[in-house]
Amino acid sequence: MANLSKKHDRALQELQAQQREVRASVGKEHRELASALQAELEDEYKALKAQHAKEMAALLKVQSVADQLEADNKVSNNLLYEMLPKYVADDLKMGRKSEPRDFDCVTILYSDIVQFTNLTSQSTSSQIVNLLNRLYTAFDTILDDYSDVYKTETIGDAYQIVGGLDGQSGANVPAPITSGSDGGSDAGSDAGTSSHSARLAAREVVECAIRFMDAVFNLDMSDQVKKELQIRIGVHSGPAVGGVAGSLMPKFALFGDTVNIAGQMEQKSQPTRIHVSETTYNLVKGGDYEFQPAGEVTLEGGLKMRSFWLMGWSKTNGAKAAGESSGRNSSAQRLSSAKAKRKVKLAQ
Structure with a gap:
């Protein structure tokens, strides 16, 4: 065990x-x-x-x-x-063909340099290029303040802008008074009514004209043969047809009598003056700007039209711009009080 x-x-x-x-x-x-x-x-x-x-x-x-x-x-x-106008740019971005378009009322401005041919004969190529670059840069900077004003042409010393391409809403244009019309200068506005968009476009282009002239007065001419530069401006409003020409380098162009009349307003203008047709005058008159009658001008074909000199801002414009807030894209409201009150002397 x-x-x-x-x-x-x-x-x-x-x-x-x-x-x-x-x-x-x-x-x-x-x-x-x-x-x-x-x-x-x-x-x-x-x-x-x-x-x-x-x-x-x-x-x-x-x-x-x-x-x-x-x-x-x-x-x-x-x-x-x-x-390019927004509607044209959008068409091109989407690969669509931009069809020609009828505009009831646009406002066109032409400007050119007085005695530019004489100036080029006395200046070097570099001086001319620098001058035009400074001038057009100043103008382009002014255009940046406006949403519906476009530069459509720069050929040599000629500078063309148009307002009212994007804001069309069926604008009727006040009929200009010709030599066969009766009544005073207000009769043009009785011949038709203009929409808000047409008036706004005309006001913006007119304001550009005033600011263009002011920019020329203050342009740096230290490297130039002449120590001051003079331009003349013509403005007209009316119907036009716009469209894109070409596909490699698309270019927007306007066609019609309005374009021709605007060019003639510039040709019949005077140094340091803004020559405005009665049609444009009827769209913008009302207190913001000061005008003087320029008499009748004879257009191509013998048609006569009353015209006006745009002298600058009216005396009450400064106070009005400071006291109102209309919401429109207006340079008068963006200028300082001192500058808004100061009348630009466009003619001596």
Whole structure:
């Protein structure tokens, strides 16, 4: 019995020793597997983190390129809208053909430099280029203040702008008084009524004319042969047809009697003066500007039309611009009080 008990105790001890060895071996194997799995997971995490970093860098690069493209597109759109009427620019952007369009009433301004041929004969090419660059840059800067006034032509010293291309809403033009008409200067407004858009376009172009003349008075002429520059301006309002000519370098152009009459108003103007047709006068008269009668002018074909000299801002314009907030895009409201009150002397 005692021997049996000893054998049982010895077998139990051996079994316990074997179990301890097995547990130690299994524990060691488990730790090794856990360590290997942890290392594998860490490597995978590092790889995923590196991949995520690359993808984020690529995404940021794509976003940066997209932002740059959007900024460039915005600049291109702004430049396009400055060069072409909005409806034409939108057609071209969408790949559509821009069809010719009839305009009930636009206001066209022509300006040119007095004795420009004589000036070019006395100046170097660099002087002429610098002069025109300064002059046209000053004019372009003024146009930036108006949403519906566009530069449509610059040929040599000739500068043409038009207002009313985007704001058309069925404008009827006051009929100008010709030599066969009866009544005073107000009869033109009785012949028809003009819409708000036509009046606004005419006012903006007239304000551009005043500011153009003011810009010329203050133009830097330090590097020029002559120390002062003189321009003459003509303005007329009426119906016209506009459209894009060409596809390689699309150019917007206006056609019709209104264009020709505006050019004749400029040709029959005088140095440092703004010559306005009666049609335009009827659209803008009412207190903001000072006019003087210029008499009748004979147009091509023998037609006679009364015209006016635009002398500048009226005496009450400064107070009116400071006291009212009509919401329209008017330079009179953006000028300082001192400048708005000061009448620009366009004729001596």
